Amino acid sequence: MSTTAAKGFTAAGIAAGIKENGNPDLALVVNRGPRRAAAGVFTSNRVKAAPVLWSEQVLKSGQLAAVVLNSGGANACTGPKGFQDTHATAEKVAEVLGESAGEVAVASTGLIGTLLPMDKLLPGVETAAGALSEHGGEKAAIAIKTTDTVHKTAVVTSPNGWTVGGMAKGAGMLAPGLATMLVVLTTDADVDAADLDKSLRAATRATFDRVDSDGCMSTNDTVLLLASGASEVAPDQAEFAQAVRAVCDDLGQQLIRDAEGASKDIRIDVINAATEDDAVEVGRSIARNNLLKCALHGEDPNWGRVLSAIGTTSAAFDPNQLNVAINGVWVCKKGSVGEDRDKVDMRFREVRITADLAAGGETATVWTNDLTADYVHENSAYSS
Amino acid sequence: MSTTAAKGFTAAGIAAGIKENGNPDLALVVNRGPRRAAAGVFTSNRVKAAPVLWSEQVLKSGQLAAVVLNSGGANACTGPKGFQDTHATAEKVAEVLGESAGEVAVASTGLIGTLLPMDKLLPGVETAAGALSEHGGEKAAIAIKTTDTVHKTAVVTSPNGWTVGGMAKGAGMLAPGLATMLVVLTTDADVDAADLDKSLRAATRATFDRVDSDGCMSTNDTVLLLASGASEVAPDQAEFAQAVRAVCDDLGQQLIRDAEGASKDIRIDVINAATEDDAVEVGRSIARNNLLKCALHGEDPNWGRVLSAIGTTSAAFDPNQLNVAINGVWVCKKGSVGEDRDKVDMRFREVRITADLAAGGETATVWTNDLTADYVHENSAYSS
Numbered sequence: 001m002s003t004t005a006a007k008g009f010t011a012a013g014i015a016a017g018i019k020e021n022g023n024p025d026l027a028l029v030v031n032r033g034p035r036r037a038a039a040g041v042f043t044s045n046r047v048k049a050a051p052v053l054w055s056e057q058v059l060k061s062g063q064l065a066a067v068v069l070n071s072g073g074a075n076a077c078t079g080p081k082g083f084q085d086t087h088a089t090a091e092k093v094a095e096v097l098g099e100s101a102g103e104v105a106v107a108s109t110g111l112i113g114t115l116l117p118m119d120k121l122l123p124g125v126e127t128a129a130g131a132l133s134e135h136g137g138e139k140a141a142i143a144i145k146t147t148d149t150v151h152k153t154a155v156v157t158s159p160n161g162w163t164v165g166g167m168a169k170g171a172g173m174l175a176p177g178l179a180t181m182l183v184v185l186t187t188d189a190d191v192d193a194a195d196l197d198k199s200l201r202a203a204t205r206a207t208f209d210r211v212d213s214d215g216c217m218s219t220n221d222t223v224l225l226l227a228s229g230a231s232e233v234a235p236d237q238a239e240f241a242q243a244v245r246a247v248c249d250d251l252g253q254q255l256i257r258d259a260e261g262a263s264k265d266i267r268i269d270v271i272n273a274a275t276e277d278d279a280v281e282v283g284r285s286i287a288r289n290n291l292l293k294c295a296l297h298g299e300d301p302n303w304g305r306v307l308s309a310i311g312t313t314s315a316a317f318d319p320n321q322l323n324v325a326i327n328g329v330w331v332c333k334k335g336s337v338g339e340d341r342d343k344v345d346m347r348f349r350e351v352r353i354t355a356d357l358a359a360g361g362e363t364a365t366v367w368t369n370d371l372t373a374d375y376v377h378e379n380s381a382y383s384s
Numbered sequence: 385m386s387t388t389a390a391k392g393f394t395a396a397g398i399a400a401g402i403k404e405n406g407n408p409d410l411a412l413v414v415n416r417g418p419r420r421a422a423a424g425v426f427t428s429n430r431v432k433a434a435p436v437l438w439s440e441q442v443l444k445s446g447q448l449a450a451v452v453l454n455s456g457g458a459n460a461c462t463g464p465k466g467f468q469d470t471h472a473t474a475e476k477v478a479e480v481l482g483e484s485a486g487e488v489a490v491a492s493t494g495l496i497g498t499l500l501p502m503d504k505l506l507p508g509v510e511t512a513a514g515a516l517s518e519h520g521g522e523k524a525a526i527a528i529k530t531t532d533t534v535h536k537t538a539v540v541t542s543p544n545g546w547t548v549g550g551m552a553k554g555a556g557m558l559a560p561g562l563a564t565m566l567v568v569l570t571t572d573a574d575v576d577a578a579d580l581d582k583s584l585r586a587a588t589r590a591t592f593d594r595v596d597s598d599g600c601m602s603t604n605d606t607v608l609l610l611a612s613g614a615s616e617v618a619p620d621q622a623e624f625a626q627a628v629r630a631v632c633d634d635l636g637q638q639l640i641r642d643a644e645g646a647s648k649d650i651r652i653d654v655i656n657a658a659t660e661d662d663a664v665e666v667g668r669s670i671a672r673n674n675l676l677k678c679a680l681h682g683e684d685p686n687w688g689r690v691l692s693a694i695g696t697t698s699a700a701f702d703p704n705q706l707n708v709a710i711n712g713v714w715v716c717k718k719g720s721v722g723e724d725r726d727k728v729d730m731r732f733r734e735v736r737i738t739a740d741l742a743a744g745g746e747t748a749t750v751w752t753n754d755l756t757a758d759y760v761h762e763n764s765a766y767s768s
Contacts, residue, residue, distance in 0.1 A: 047695030047703045047719070077691050079704075079720030112688025113721055217696050219688075290674070290755075291763050298764030304496025304603075307461050311431030312601050319431045320463070335431070336463030337497055371674075373757035379675050380682030380756075 002137025002153035003029045005165030006188040008228025011136035013143030016124025018072035018110075018117055024143035025072040026121065028128040029184050030097060031065055035229030038064035039197035040105065041204045043221035049076030050086040051106040052220060058090075058105055062193030064226050065103040067184055068093045068128075069144050070121060071169070073110040076219040085116050092122050096129040107182045107222045109146055109169060141167035144182055147378065149258055154250035156243045162189035162231040164243045168251040170258075181208065181255060183223040185247060189240055190229035199241040200225045207248040210280065210366045211256050212287040223248075256367045261374030264296050266351045267367055274360035278315035282355055283366030285309045293371035299346035301326040306353060307335070316359045323356035386521030386537035387413045389549030390572040392612025395520035397527030400508025402456035402494075402501055408527035409456040410505065412512040413568050414481060415449055419613030422448035423581035424489065425588045427605035433460030434470040435490040436604060442474075442489050446577030448610050449487040451568050452477045452512075453528050454505060455553070457494040460603040469500050476506050480513040491566045491606045493530055493553060525551035528566055531762065533642055538634035540627045546573035546615040548627045552635040554642075565592065565639060567607040569631060573624055574613035583625040584609045591632040594664065594750045595640050596671040607632075640751045645758030648680050650735045651751055658744035662699035666739060667750030669693045677755035683730035685710040690737060691719070700743045707740035 003011050009031060016026040031038075040059040042052050058064070068089055075082045086106050094101040108116070131139075141151040148169055155165040170181035191199075204223055225244065235243075256265055268286050273279035286292065289309040295302035303324045310322060324332035329344045331337075351370075387395050393415055400410040415422075424443040426436050442448070452473055459466045470490050478485040492500070515523075525535040532553050539549040554565035575583075588607055609628065619627075640649055652670050657663035670676065673693040679686035687708045694706060708716035713728045715721075735754075 045692060045695035046697075046701075047691045047706075074688075077688055077716065077720055079718065082720070112686075112692065113716070115721075217692065219692050219695060290759075294760050294763030296764075297760065300764065302496075304458075304461055307431045308429060308496065308601065308603050311429035311603060313430075317430075322431075332461065332497070334463065336461055336466070337499075371760055373760045375674075376678050376681065376755055376757045376760060379678030380680075380684065 001155045001165055002141045002167045003165060003184050003186045004134055004137035005155040006163040006186045006228065008032045008188050008230030009186045010132040010134055011140040012128045012131035012133065013136065013139030014124060014128045014131055016127065017120040018070055025070055026124040026128050027069040027140035027143040028132060029067045029140055030132055031226050031228050033228055035190060035227060036063045036065055037191060037193040037196055037227045038062060039193060039200045039225045041200055041223045043218055045217045045219050047077065047219050049074050049108060049220040050078060050082040051075055051108045052222060053083065054086045054090065055105040055107065055222060058102060061102065063103050064105055065099040066093055066097055067105045067107065067224055068125060069107040069182055070116065071109050071144050071146050073108060073114055073116045074112045074220050075108040075116050076112040078115050081115060085118055088118065089121060089125065092125045096126055105224055109144065109182055109220055112219060137167065144169040147260055152251055152254040154247045156246045158235065158239060158243060160235060161233045162187060162235055164247050166247050166251060168255060170255045181221055183251060185225040185244065187227045188229065188231040189227060190232060190234045191227045191240060195237055196225050196227055199244045202241055203245040203248040207245060207252040210283065210364065211252045212284055212366060212368050256369055259369040260378045261372045262369035263372055264351050264370040265349055266296060266353065266369055267365060268353045268355065269363065269365050270355045270357065271363045272360060273357045273362040274316040276362045276364055279362050279364035280366065281313045282310055282315050282357065283364050285313045286353060286355060287366050287368035290371055296351050297370035297372050301331055301341050301344040301346060303331045306355060307332060310355060315357060317357040321358040323358065325354040327352055385539045385549055386525045386551040387549060387568050387570045388518055388521035389539040390547040390570045390612060392416050392572050392614030393570045394516040394518055395524040396512045396515035396517065397520065397523030398508060398512045398515055400511065401504040402454055409454055410508040410512050411453040411524035411527040412516060413451045413524055414516055415610050415612050417612055419574060419611060420447050420449055421575060421577040421580055421611045422446060423577055423584045423609045425584055425607045427602055429601045429603050431461065431603050433458050433492060433604040434462060434466040435459055435492045436606060437467065438470045438474065439489040439491065439606060442486060445486065447487050448489050449483040450477055450481055451489045451491065451608055452509060453491040453566055454500065455493050455528050455530050457492060457498055457500045458496045458604050459492040459500050460496040462499050465499060469502055472502065473505060473509065476509045480510055489608055493528065493566050493604055496603060521551065528553040531644060536635055536638040538631045540630045542619065542623060542627060544619060545617045546571060546619055548631050550631050550635060552639060554639045565605055567635060569609040569628065571611045572613065572615040573611060574616060574618045575611045575624060579621055580609050580611055583628045586625055587629040587632040591629060591636040594667065594748065595636045596668055596750060596752050640753055643753040644762045645756045646753035647756055648735050648754040649733055650680060650737065650753055651749060652737045652739065653747065653749050654739045654741065655747045656744060657741045657746040658700035660746045660748055663746050663748035664750065665697045666694055666699045666741065667748050669697045670737060670739060671750050671752035674755055680735050681754035681756050685715055685725050685728040685730060687715045690739060691716060694739060699741060701741040705742040707742065709738040711736055
């Protein structure tokens with residue numbers, strides 16, 4: 001269902017020949033209206049890919065007619081020529097759809113530092129436009145995969161007659177400031193650009209921004225939300241925001257489960273923090289601790305590494321009041337040895353770490369995965 | 385030569401039975417005077433092991449008669465009992481040497497969250513005291529090893545008649561705020577506590593603090609500098625500071641070369657930064673990028689990952705002015721594709737990354753190593 005679950009959208013995914021292996025590599029999502037409000041959130045990496053610079057600019061109007069996405073090349077660190085290529089791609093989409101390039105967002109993913117093969121990409125846009133369909137969402141989701149083992153889609157339908165759906169790609173270089181990902185969400189609810197932006201930022205802040213696979217932030221992260229208004233329903237803002245968050249949460253979970261080489265999905269709940277920012281800082285510090293991620297891979301409930309990670313943060317806490325549970329067993333109490341660590345059952349894929357800061361009433365959940373030899377292999381054996 | 389290279393010191397390293405495999409695990413370094421000025425630098429992790437809390441307190445007097453160090457247990461996150469054990473260890477050393485416990489520093493390394501076997505450690509102190517020798521420096525250096533494959537010592541002798549020497553342990557959990565390490569430096573120069581402190585802080589800031597193996601900061605990092613004054617020479621302060629830095633630099637290099645599972649030593653020179661802090665921030669960000677560390681392991685000069693890491697910092701730079709060289713080949717120029725990456729020779733163990741921020745005249749060098757399947761194996765196969 002993906003980006004075509006909501007009424008008013010067509011999509012396509014085709015093989016343009018950007019990837020040398022012949023796999024699908026070009027996706028097109030088109031908003032047929034009647035409205036075309038849109039919002040976007042982009043990487044906070046200061047080294048931004050050409051398509052990010054382009055799409056940020058385009059989104060200032062609060063309107064999008066279409067999004068074109070390619071895998072097989074990130075078009076990042078490609079200088080003025082890279083930006084010209086992004087511009088040309090948007091112009092080509094505008095030409096075949098009879099729209100303005102100023103309402104066409106572009107997203108790219110793949111290797112940094114190489115130019116896109118425009119002689120394949122531009123004809124690919126024409127092919128994709130010819131393949132547009134109200135059932136094209138799955139194919140679009142497949143075409144944006146890089147090292148993803150599965151394509152990722154999610155849909156929430158409101159009993160009040162509108163839908164939010166979407167697709168995501170990402171399997172590594174996942175870290176806050178958005179996981180490395182391309183995400184396109186669509187809705188047939190009638191929502192203006194300002195409310196779309198509000199809902200999208202609130203959702204990404206609590207979902208994608210708290211998925212931290214390997215601490216590495218991409219140059220290309222892009223999350224877009226397009227509204228067609230085709231349901232003719234103006235939703236309750238709170239209900240709409242909740243639906244957008246649910247779809248982002250679902251896609252974020254799929255990203256972490258497909259993280260490169262991972263054998264454990266690790267949920268980190270930081271509780272009793274003085275502030276939500278403290279909770280997030282602590283959660284991320286734990287999520288980025290390579291030694292802990294190795295230990296969990298080895299099914300070792302090494303809580304000392306959790307405390308060591310907490311100790312590097314600026315969050316409010318007293319080291320002698322910290323409590324840590326792993327899979328429900330409080331192995332650390334008041335900063336020292338707690339229940340017997342042999343009680344911790346580490347056999348399952350999901351590992352749950354609870355870090356109790358004993359400093360207030362705020363909480364946050366951050367997701368990560370273990371660090372494995374497969375991760376090293378995937379990221380050392382070839383350029384990506 | 386190690387800690388007994390300088391006159392006025394004796395040392396010993398013995399097997400007390402703290403390690404189950406029977407390897408040496410207890411070291412004692414004693415300052416025979418005539419003076420006993422001392423300085424120390426400790427982990428900035430807010431979760432500090434009992435021996436760190438103890439030794440920080442002891443150092444306030446600016447005097448140390450002895451240092452006792454154990455491997456086989458970190459005595460971190462061990463609560464009030466752990467602190468009592470550290471105190472009892474210092475008291476035991478004081479008793480056998482006829483000194484005050486208030487001038488005995490304690491350092492521990494090994495697994496977090498388990499109590500030390502005091503029934504073995506305290507008799508071990510007596511054994512060590514009986515084994516003290518002016519040639520005991522090597523044995524002391526061997527006794528503090530954990531996952532180290534080699535023991536680490538360094539010595540600088542001044543033509544002006546004084547010496548600085550020392551030992552270090554550390555092979556993982558290496559990150560700023562001191563690499564995870566125990567280091568004891570000794571000198572027979574006649575230097576007061578304030579000048580020792582000044583020299584030591586300046587040295588660690590530019591050496592150990594810029595060694596970042598895996599981004600993980602320990603609860604136990606301790607660097608001590610003891611001066612016996614036995615040479616009867618009061619050195620030039622600048623020359624002395626330079627000698628301390630040279631010994632720290634040498635030991636820091638040995639730490640990175642022995643990092644767990646590493647196959648590449650990576651030197652990161654950040655040049656033309658607006659400030660030294662900017663240069664260090666950028667160097668650390670590059671040093672901590674798991675994706676880059678995997679790529680370098682695979683001998684892939686993936687400069688896009690360098691730019692991506694620079695982009696996550698708050699340093700002053702213009703993305704379109706960044707230049708990156710790998711092993712002398714400027715593969716990235718002005719934020720885009722530079723010389724042919726196939727020109728980069730990646731066959732050797734040392735990899736040199738030069739990141740030119742084009743924003744000023746400051747520089748810093750940060751050392752790290754690659755991320756390998758062996759690292760994952762070492763840190764997942766057993767608790768440490």
